[in-house]
Amino acid sequence: MLVRLAAERATGVLLRDRGALYLAQGQVVHAESPAAPGLDVLLTAGGRLRPEGWRRAVDEAGARCRVGRFLVDSGQVPGGELELCHLGAIFDAAYFALSPSGAPARFRYGVAHWMGPVRPVPVQLVERETVRRRELLDRLWPHPAIDTVPVLRTEGVGEGTVTHRQSAVLALADGTRTPCELARELGRPAFHTLVDVRRLAAAGYVASPRGASPPAGPAVTAAPAVAGMPWGAHGTSAPDIALLRRLRDALEATL
Secondary structure (H helix, E strand, O other), X not given: OHHHHHHOOOOEEEEEOOEEEXXXXXXXXXXXXXXXXXXXXXXXXXXXXXXXXHHHHHHHHHHHOOHHHHHHHOOOOOXXXXXXXXXXXXXXHHHHHOOOOOOOOEEEEOOOOOXXXXXXXXXXXXXXXXXXXXXXXXXXXXXXXXXXXXXXXXXXXXXXXXXXXXHXXXXXXXXOOOHHHHHHHHOOOHHHHHHHHHHHHHHOOEOOOOOOOOOOOOOOOOOOOOOOOOOOOOOOOXXXXXXXXXXXXXXXXXX
């Protein structure tokens, strides 16, 4: 359905049971999911934007669907930083919105999001990135049930060292919050938190679902080995999108 909507250059919102994708002229311009922190959380949690600045932008420009433009024009967020953060938010929410589901999808033509245009993303790129993320998680720890259960730190000591980002997850892993709830509390993308939780589970730092056990072979460590920057550009993506994807891959490999 998404491919067909892209082919007909449709404008509107694709509604699925775990999220929504907003299209303009057949390209993805925004994505939302209850499982993923919104752009407001990602911008304000890290100190890039004050909460009152976000509220002001929504109050003054939301009705005109120009919140993104208002943030840039008012000098609150640089244009390039907004594009990068918004792109990450799209990929984060799309991962959940496009997850396999037996529920029917619906498309409402003509609906626009109040965020307004920032940087359209081709449907094919969003789909490819969603698949890449699902495959990455499976390689790290092939037990998706851990993505939706409360994260609980094990009493024993895991193998290897943990990163600063993983230490923050462990500090909150008291068995009361799921990975997505941890992401919202930490102000981080949900997918990045899923990566941390799966790595920690594979290394024995957090409890795994019943029946899951570490893979046979060399010991698994929570912190990824860094052997260089994984540039790996894909085909003929537009140069600016390709650059953002390379930066994202490098950060995910090293943080």
